[in-house]
Amino acid sequence: MRKNLLAAAAVVTAVGCLALTACNDDDAKSGGTRPSQSATGKPATSPATPQSTVPSVPTASGGGPKGAALAFGESSRTVGAGTVGILEITPATVVYVRAAGRVTPQHGTFAVVTLLEKSLSANPADEESPAKGGGWRWVAADGQSVPAGNGNAAKVVLEKYRHSGGIAPGASQVRAKIFDLTPAQARGGTIVYTDGTKSDDRWKVPAVDTGPQVAEVKQQLKP
Secondary structure, three states: OHHHHHHHHHHHHHHHHHHHHHHHHHHHHOOOOOOOEOOOOOEOOOOOOOOOOOOOOOOEOOOOOOOOOEOOOOOEEEEOHHHOOEEEEEEEEEEEEOOEOOEOOOOOEEEEEEEEEEEOOOOOEOOOOHHHOOEEEEEOOOOOEEEOOOOOHHHOOOHHHOOOOOEOOOOEEEEEEEEEEOOOOOOOEEEEEEOOOOOEEEEEEOOOOEOOOHHHHHHHOOO
16 A cells, blocks of 8 residues: 555656646747748658656665565655655664653663654655554564653653654655663664554664764753
8 A cells, every 4th residue: 555655646746747847848839930841841750759757666775575674774765644745764873871861761761763754755744643553663672562752751852853744845854763661672672663554664773872963862862
């Protein structure tokens, strides 16, 4: 189902481009020029112009079986909230801390994951909300599943990554998801995103601080 929706979103974008091309062609024809004629008075023929084709949109960059986890830092394309638009998600950084400002984790460790999210379609795209069956969760090595914002994680605020709502076409944002984990759960794991079609994207998370924003995230977490 998700593949069909991604393809449909690509068609909407491509149709707008084709319509614009057609309008430009009509304007050129209205400029008063006529087709050239041969000596016999018949219009000269010109080579046929191949029709434009609509490019297909890959659903993910990973080539593994359905449900297989991508490497941390690898991008995946998914359907936007309400099945509108195409959202590309790339986990960028993970940081493990035992306190975030004056907030301490209920279970022992905060895992902060930053995500680069980009809208690739002609419509704004956003994450599907947990209220509609979407959103993020952390799956530990033993299979335990923890939703984002659990425990005291919802009390942690990183101003630089505090974004919500639809992302404009072609624009991108860096957002953060925070999990309140036990020390055992914080030894690496898998983050899972569920979109509006109930399809999952998975990424393996390193067990140590990793990514280009580690220092920046730690700065944001200072009291």
